[in-house]
Amino acid sequence: xxxxxxxxxxxxxxxxxxxxxxxxxxxxxxxxxxxxxxxxxxxxxxxxxxxxxxxxxxxxxxx
Amino acid sequence: xxxxxxxxxxxxxxxxxxxxxxxxxxxxxxxxxxxxxxxxxxxxxxxxxxxxxxxxxxxxxxxxxxxxxxxxxxxxxxxxxxxxxxxxxxxxxxxxxxxxxxxxxxxxxxxxxxxxxxxxxxxxxxxxxxxxxxxxxxxxxxxxxxxxxxxxxxxxxxxxxxxxxxxxxxxxxxxxxxxxxxxxxxxxxxxxxxxxxxxxxxxxxxxxxxxxxxxxxxxxxxxxxxxxxxxxxxxxxxxxxxxxxxxxxxxxxxxxxxxxxxxxxxxxxxxxxxxxxxxxxxxxxxxxxxxxxxxxxxxxxxxxxxxxxxxxxxxxxxxxxxxxxxxxxxxxxxxxxxxxxxxxxxxxxxxxxxxxxxxxxxxxxxxxxxxxxxxxxxxxxxxxxxxxxxxxxxxxxxxxxxxxxxxxxxxxxxxx
Numbered sequence: 001x002x003x004x005x006x007x008x009x010x011x012x013x014x015x016x017x018x019x020x021x022x023x024x025x026x027x028x029x030x031x032x033x034x035x036x037x038x039x040x041x042x043x044x045x046x047x048x049x050x051x052x053x054x055x056x057x058x059x060x061x062x063x
Numbered sequence: 064x065x066x067x068x069x070x071x072x073x074x075x076x077x078x079x080x081x082x083x084x085x086x087x088x089x090x091x092x093x094x095x096x097x098x099x100x101x102x103x104x105x106x107x108x109x110x111x112x113x114x115x116x117x118x119x120x121x122x123x124x125x126x127x128x129x130x131x132x133x134x135x136x137x138x139x140x141x142x143x144x145x146x147x148x149x150x151x152x153x154x155x156x157x158x159x160x161x162x163x164x165x166x167x168x169x170x171x172x173x174x175x176x177x178x179x180x181x182x183x184x185x186x187x188x189x190x191x192x193x194x195x196x197x198x199x200x201x202x203x204x205x206x207x208x209x210x211x212x213x214x215x216x217x218x219x220x221x222x223x224x225x226x227x228x229x230x231x232x233x234x235x236x237x238x239x240x241x242x243x244x245x246x247x248x249x250x251x252x253x254x255x256x257x258x259x260x261x262x263x264x265x266x267x268x269x270x271x272x273x274x275x276x277x278x279x280x281x282x283x284x285x286x287x288x289x290x291x292x293x294x295x296x297x298x299x300x301x302x303x304x305x306x307x308x309x310x311x312x313x314x315x316x317x318x319x320x321x322x323x324x325x326x327x328x329x330x331x332x333x334x335x336x337x338x339x340x341x342x343x344x345x346x347x348x349x350x351x352x353x354x355x356x357x358x359x360x361x362x363x364x365x366x367x368x369x370x371x372x373x374x375x376x377x378x379x380x381x382x383x384x385x386x387x388x389x390x391x392x393x394x395x396x397x398x399x400x401x402x403x404x405x406x407x408x409x410x411x412x413x414x415x416x417x418x419x420x421x422x423x424x425x426x427x428x429x430x431x432x433x434x435x436x437x438x439x440x441x442x443x444x445x446x447x448x449x450x451x452x453x454x455x456x457x458x459x460x461x462x463x464x465x466x467x468x469x470x471x472x473x474x475x476x477x478x479x
Binding site: 003005006007008009010011012013016017018019021022023024025028029032035036039040042043046050054057058061062 | 226229235240241244247256258259260266270274327329376396398430435469470471472473474476477
């Protein structure tokens with residue numbers, strides 16, 4: 001549907017082409033939800049790992 | 064040492080700086096960072112009385128009356144602002160002199176006015192000065208100037224800030240790489256087809272690899288240091304000097320030849336540092352609580368790091384209908400990817416006009432495109448003077464992608 005929209009080239013951008021997705025980008029868009037979830041999972045793992053290291057270190061120092 | 068100096072040094076844990084060569088170098092990097100920032104601020108009209116007079120100023124959304132506190136006049140309207148910044152430069156130089164004398168309490172004291180002004184300029188008195196690098200400098204300054212256990216928290220702050228910066232990158236801008244593929248010039252030194260590979264790799268390294276800077280294993284630690292050193296030099300091709308100048312010296316000082324692992328502190332003195340870390344994480348997460356796509360609405364966008372969160376271009380059309388029926392129109396556009404196209408900024412400017420000239424109505428439409436996607440008409444109101452802006456939540460008059468009408472498709476833009 002968005003392809004039917006008129007092109008708006010703001011002042012200073014006249015003559016530029018519409019942005020188009022490359023092959024890899026097209027594949028990523030098709031799997032976007034999964035990849036996004038993967039990144040949030042990685043971020044979650046990093047945070048949990050750091051938190052666990054802190055707790056272990058805290059307990060070790062308390063002993 | 065006088066009684067005051069002794070108390071001052073104890074209050075700000077300055078003995079830690081006196082005893083650590085690394086922190087002494089970091090102190091120098093902090094002075095350099097303030098110099099780099101003030102070099103830009105001294106010529107800016109963002110906090111000048113003239114910007115209030117000509118209604119070009121902008122306040123933070125949570126302190127919309129900031130203009131009442133402006134007291135400087137920037138060139139060409141007066142000399143007070145440049146005089147003020149020359150005093151700050153003099154104090155930075157004085158701080159360097161006290162470092163030479165190894166008088167750390169006085170070096171610290173001489174840097175404090177610069178730190179306080181930088182904090183005010185970044186968070187309080189204007190919406191028009193700060194960038195993401197200011198947040199980095201602010202965090203480094205708070206830790207090194209104010210908090211105990213400086214070395215540990217400075218070291219943790221670097222990977223923490225890298226990781227926090229990825230919170231906003233889990234988005235098509237970086238996952239698909241459309242921030243850069245929308246630019247006519249693409250990503251520097253990277254072929255267009257490889258843009259998403261590069262952006263996802265960088266996200267991974269900022270999220271996971273950054274923590275290897277703290278590793279006790281020399282290979283991992285040095286590999287991470289090498290990568291982030293090159294990353295900052297590379298990023299400067301796009302963002303130019305300020306961001307690398309603030310972060311790179313601190314990175315090299317904390318994780319370069321002087322690096323040693325620091326024991327994690329859990330004593331009473333370390334509480335302030337841990338609180339700072341929790342606060343930084345909470346602030347970074349806060350914009351996720353605001354409904355809608357905040358990259359499009361820009362609501363809460365500056366709460367936390369927002370570097371390269373989305374490639375923006377926008378078009379604002381305003382029709383002012385005066386009480387006498389006279390009609391004036393104003394059309395503004397922004398094509399630079401990193402100019403945030405925040406509807407709040409336009410609303411703020413219109414609100415000043417409303418307060419000063421009491422027009423009958425101001426009709427306003429605001430079209431915003433991110434990452435080469437459609438221009439969405441996110442604002443379409445009959446009278447902007449009737450609007451209010453809530454800085455901590457969603458504003459009903461700003462539409463998000465699910466309710467806004469797509470009106471046009473953009474072309475490739477620029478990073479200016």
